[in-house]
Amino acid sequence: MNSIREKIWYFLIDSKTNELVASLITKKYQKWDLYLNIFLAVMSSSSVAAWAIWRQNPTLWLLLIALTQLFSLAKPYFLFPKYVKIFNEKSLRWQQLTVDLEEIWFKINNGLITEENAITVYFDYKKRALSFDNFPEDIIYFDYQSIQKVAEQNVDVFINKI
Numbered sequence: 083m084n085s086i087r088e089k090i091w092y093f094l095i096d097s098k099t100n101e102l103v104a105s106l107i108t109k110k111y112q113k114w115d116l117y118l119n120i121f122l123a124v125m126s127s128s129s130v131a132a133w134a135i136w137r138q139n140p141t142l143w144l145l146l147i148a149l150t151q152l153f154s155l156a157k158p159y160f161l162f163p164k165y166v167k168i169f170n171e172k173s174l175r176w177q178q179l180t181v182d183l184e185e186i187w188f189k190i191n192n193g194l195i196t197e198e199n200a201i202t203v204y205f206d207y208k209k210r211a212l213s214f215d216n217f218p219e220d221i222i223y224f225d226y227q228s229i230q231k232v233a234e235q236n237v238d239v240f241i242n243k244i
Contacts, residue, residue, distance in 0.1 A: 086200050087190055093207065094183040098240050100214070101176035102233035107226060108169040115162035118153060125150040161221065168221060175214050179207060184244070 084092075125146060186203050189195040195203075217223055 086197055086204060090183060090187055090190060090200065090204055093204065094180065094187055095237060095241065097176055097180045097183055097211070099230075099233050099237050101173055101180050102236050103226065103229055104169045104173035104176055106229045106233060108166055108173055110229065111162045111165040111169065114160070115166065118157060118160070118162070122150060122153060122157070164218075164221065168217065172214055179211060179214075182207060187244070 186195065186200060186207075190197075190200050
């Protein structure tokens with residue numbers, strides 16, 4: 083049976099991992115949104131200046147214009163800003179919880195809190211964490227295995243610092 087000390091430790095690790103996953107997902111969608119906006123801006127502003135390309139390679143130019151129109155129409159459905167907002171909020175919530183768990187971890191390791199108080203705090207934090215992973219109905223949670231692996235590697239660095 084796990085002691086409360088072990089439970090707090092593993093919860094701290096999970097919390098830090100979740101914080102980093104949410105942060106990395108936020109950055110991913112920020113980049114996608116930025117790249118899409120740059121592509122659309124470049125294509126929109128270069129359409130007038132590219133008449134020479136149009137004459138030399140009309141198929142390429144037609145393809146680029148078609149892609150620009152397709153991305154312009156589809157952009158509202160990508161929901162990049164919404165993903166950024168949701169995962170940024172999740173990252174901040176997990177970050178705050180991680181700090182709270184680090185505090186209780188320090189206290190339990192230094193005898194500054196009783197086991198009974200640690201149990202109470204632990205379960206309060208567990209209840210608080212339940213609300214962190216709710217998603218609006220229009221958001222699809224994709225499989226982020228590569229991001230999960232990067233987060234776990236970063237958590238290994240975090241563990242060594244504690």
